[in-house]
Amino acid sequence: MDTPICDFVKNYIKKGYSRFHMPGHKGKGGFYKYDVTEINGADVLYNSDGIIEASRQNATKLFESFATFYSTEGSSLSIKAMVGAVCDGAAEPLILAGRNSHKAFIYACALLNVEVSWLYPKSSGHLTECAITPDVLQNNLKNAPRLPTAVYLTSPDYLGNTLDIKGLSEVCKSFNIPLLIDNAHGAYLKFLTPSMHPISLGATMCVDSAHKTLPVLTGGGYLHIAKNGAKYLEAVKRLLPTFASTSPSYLILQSLDRANLILSKNFTKKINKTIAKLNAIKTVLAKNGVSFIDDEPLKLSVAVAKNGYTYTDFCDLLRKFNIEAEFIDCDYAVFMVSPFNGGLDFLRLKLALSTIKPKTQIKDTPVNLTVGERKLSVKDAVFSKQIVVNVDESLGKICASVTVSCPPAVPIVICGEVITQTHISLFKRYGIKTVSVVVD
Ligand SMILES: Cc1ncc(COP(=O)(O)O)c(C=O)c1O
Incomplete structure (x- = not known):
């Protein structure tokens, strides 16, 4: 597999041009020489028809998707474009999402004014765990007052639990609803035998943080569209640049390009x-x-x-x-x-x-995430007038901005929900001392 982006930059360095273009370091020192910008011949990330397009096509082949796009801003960018694409044109978009969704999803919903209906895990566990089975999803959709625009689930989660994507995608298919997967931790799953990547298992679209599990620089990611999601292609193409920086890192792009070669060789x-x-x-x-x-x-x-x-x-x-x-x-x-x-x-x-010698379990307050009382939409809460208060003073107030321990960056309380004593205990458990609340 070729590496058009890496080859272009190597060639550019070899020519020894005087750089009267951005960035200001002018290629002086260490790896800086590889850090170029959208100069003549370097293509344009989200309007590609040259080296980036050729590299992106390589990634599309490797992941056997309908279309794979690069992100130089991790899954955080791809999540916004993916959620935006399924909600594009929907009058009142609603997403049914696992309660262990990463904060990037909350921000996407705030920016896109998307309503969320949360799927809670049956049994309590770690904040990042949310074991949604096909049966749970089937029942939820069957009894939903209105069908969601899409289902959004995280697999693998931060601890390495995976969901039955094949079964879940069949349920979604039977309701004619797209299945979106946050596969930030699972780009490598494509290279297992058989592939366990969400696109291979029937998901409509998924995001991968290439940098988390593949030889890619931090920030490198993918947004994959499956054949069954072909209708979202144009919206994805429009929304990626809507949310992305206009200065994508060519260091990250080269690492994504080089990864294609590595991934294609055994x-x-x-x-x-x-x-x-x-x-x-x-x-x-x-x-x-x-x-x-x-x-x-x-x-x-x-x-x-x-x-x-x-x-x-x-x-x-x-x-x-x-x-x-x-x-x-x-x-x-x-x-x-x-x-x-x-x-x-x-x-x-x-x-x-x-050296680990199991001893008596240390008993701890169980992490019981309870169904939240929603007072405001995520968007209205995130963009509300807010103040930061000590967690001890937050009881009964409406959470305004995403409060997480990072990682795993799963919100303890969803923006727009009322803060309860359980949330306060969880804040303390995760070392969170202050929280932003809506000013009444
Ligand atoms: C489950 C999950 N989704 C999304 C993200 C965001 O990914 P990125 O850091 O590549 O933007 C993360 C980051 O840790 C994550 O753990």
């Missing part, structure tokens, strides 16, 4: 080897009676409190072995692996996690 084989290495560690954990989540093949989420450890114990343990995890809270430590983790990384992880 990447599945490399992923399978990596899965085998991680599975060997999972086997040790299982043998030692350690609790962990084992769903997504390139992720490992080890329980913290359930194994009798405190957050601090766990941080100390990892520090001792020179390991930086993706995320740790009092419930889970999340490790993300990729074929770019070397032997030393796996050795350290194995040694560190082998």
